[in-house]
Amino acid sequence: MAATDFKDYYSLLGVSKTATPEEIKQAFRKLARKFHPDVNPGNKQAEARFKEVNEAYEVLSDVDKRKKYDQFGQYWKQVGEGFPGGGAGVDMNGFDFSQYGSFDEFINELLGRFGGAPGTRSTGRQNYSYRTATGTPGGGFGSGFNDFGFQDAGVGAAPDAEATISLTFSEAFAGVQKRFSLGNETIDVRIPAGAKPGTRLRVRGKGQINPMTQQRGDLYLKVELQPHSFFQIEGDNLVCEVPITPDEATLGASIDVPTPDGNVNVKLPAGVRSGQSLRLRGKGWPLPKGGRGDQMVKVAIAPPKDLSPQEREYYENIRAIRTYNPRSHLQQIKL
Numbered sequence: 001m002a003a004t005d006f007k008d009y010y011s012l013l014g015v016s017k018t019a020t021p022e023e024i025k026q027a028f029r030k031l032a033r034k035f036h037p038d039v040n041p042g043n044k045q046a047e048a049r050f051k052e053v054n055e056a057y058e059v060l061s062d063v064d065k066r067k068k069y070d071q072f073g074q075y076w077k078q079v080g081e082g083f084p085g086g087g088a089g090v091d092m093n094g095f096d097f098s099q100y101g102s103f104d105e106f107i108n109e110l111l112g113r114f115g116g117a118p119g120t121r122s123t124g125r126q127n128y129s130y131r132t133a134t135g136t137p138g139g140g141f142g143s144g145f146n147d148f149g150f151q152d153a154g155v156g157a158a159p160d161a162e163a164t165i166s167l168t169f170s171e172a173f174a175g176v177q178k179r180f181s182l183g184n185e186t187i188d189v190r191i192p193a194g195a196k197p198g199t200r201l202r203v204r205g206k207g208q209i210n211p212m213t214q215q216r217g218d219l220y221l222k223v224e225l226q227p228h229s230f231f232q233i234e235g236d237n238l239v240c241e242v243p244i245t246p247d248e249a250t251l252g253a254s255i256d257v258p259t260p261d262g263n264v265n266v267k268l269p270a271g272v273r274s275g276q277s278l279r280l281r282g283k284g285w286p287l288p289k290g291g292r293g294d295q296m297v298k299v300a301i302a303p304p305k306d307l308s309p310q311e312r313e314y315y316e317n318i319r320a321i322r323t324y325n326p327r328s329h330l331q332q333i334k335l
Contacts, residue, residue, distance in 0.1 A: 006073065007052065007055070007056070009055070009056035009059050009060050009069065010056075010060070012052050012053060012055075012056040013027040013028060013031065013053065013056050013057065013060065014027055014031070015027050015060075017070065019060075021061065024057065024060050024061060025057075025061065028053060028056075028057040028061075031049075031053045032050065032053055032054070032057075035047075035049045035050040035053060036050060037050060159207060159208040159209075159210055159217045160207045160208070160217040160218050160219070160220060161206070161207040161208050161217065161218075161219050161220070162200075162219070162220045162221075162222060163182070163219065163220075163221055163222070164221070164222050164223075164224050165178065165180070165189075165191075165201075165221045165222070165223060165224065166224045166225075166226060167191065167195065167223060167224070167225055167226065168225075168226050169225065169226065169228040169231060171191065172191070172193075172194070172195045172196070172223065172225055173193065173194070173260055173285070173286065174193055175190070175191055175192050175193035175194075175195075176190075176191050177189070177190050177191075178190075178191055182206065182219070185206075187203065187206055187219070189201065189203055189221065191223075192288075193286045194285055194286030194287060194288060195223045196223065196225070196233060196285070197223060197224060197225045197233070198222065198223065199222070199223040200220045200221065200222050200223075201220065201221040201223065202218050202219075202220055203218060203219040203220075203221065204218050205218065206218065206219035207219050207220075230258060231260075233285055234296070235293065236284055236285050236287060236292075236293030236294075237284040237285065237293040237294050237295065237296050238259075238260070238283065238284045238285055238293070238294075238295045238296070239295075239296045239298065240257070240258070240295065240296070240297055240298065241297075241298045241299075241300050242255065242257055242297050242298070242299060242300065243300050243301075243302035244268060244272070244299055244300070244301055244302065245301075245302065245303075245304070246301055246303055248268055249268070249271070249272050249273070249274070249299070249301045250270065250271065251270055252267070252268050252269055252270035252271075252272070253267075253268045254266070254267050254268070255268060257280070257297055259280060259283045259295055260283065260295075261283065264280060264283070266278060266280070266297065268299070272299055273299070273301075274299060274300055274301040275298065275299065275300070276298070276299050277296045277297060277298045277299070278296070278297045278299065279294050279295070279296060279297075280294060280295040280296075280297060281294050282294065283295035284296075
């Protein structure tokens with residue numbers, strides 16, 4: 001390479017020679033977006049600048065090439081593999097950008113192609129996260145650029161896609177067949193019983209298409225659970241809170257408690273305290289290998305808000321003869 005052909009890749013990307021890989025990546029994305037041919041149709045100067053930015057990023061994002069570039073300057077190619085023959089470069093002449101659904105899709109693939117170690121291909125996969133404005137699985141690209149997440153990927157990797165699916169407690173508990181649209185495609189998915197918030201379900205062959213290989217990745221559905229008015233999930237257990245009266249707490253009682261299988265009669269021991277939990281075995285959330293967790297019934301003592309004259313008289317009589325002081329231990333507390 002002649003001295004007159006030498007390009008300062010750091011200057012081209014607008015970063016210092018001590019820039020981190022993340023700073024270089026961010027600078028590349030910003031400039032690639034600015035000079036992308038689709039953003040500047042017919043602008044030869046912008047097209048040339050886009051190629052230079054691409055060339056600079058290919059070198060500076062590769063640890064081995066960057067090291068040679070920093071050490072040998074204009075002669076770095078003579079001591080390593082040539083830029084065109086390195087296998088990771090991209091020839092922009094006559095490149096068809098129409099095969100990408102959005103600009104970010106193109107940029108993410110480009111970043112992934114440059115992300116592997118020298119002489120190897122990364123086995124990671126691009127992770128395209130997308131959703132509609134309502135948070136349900138959606139397809140296609142709206143106006144502007146979608147917020148695509150990505151991981152480094154090799155040229156041959158088929159990009160996976162990720163979407164969020166919202167389920168009711170009943171659907172997640174029992175399992176359900178869901179049908180939804182993803183772009184122009186209708187997908188039927190069987191949600192197994194016991195899906196929890198954050199569960200990722202894999203649908204093979206329904207991800208994004210790699211424009212280089214035409215291979216299709218997988219679709220991962222992340223479960224979101226709609227809140228329930230009574231039940232909550234804690235691990236494999238269902239948790240609920242049941243109000244009881246002061247006399248039930250004091251004397252004990254038999255009460256009906258809702259479970260996923262219907263009401264169950266539960267015996268409260270005399271002297272049960274507010275906040276104490278009772279365990280109903282096998283009444284909890286379905287387990288992946290069969291069986292169920294437990295249901296934890298948390299007791300909450302609920303004093304009456306409106307007392308009848310007779311009730312008030314009873315409570316006043318109880319107060320007059322009561323010898324129990326639940327705060328007696330507080331008298332010894334000091335700073």
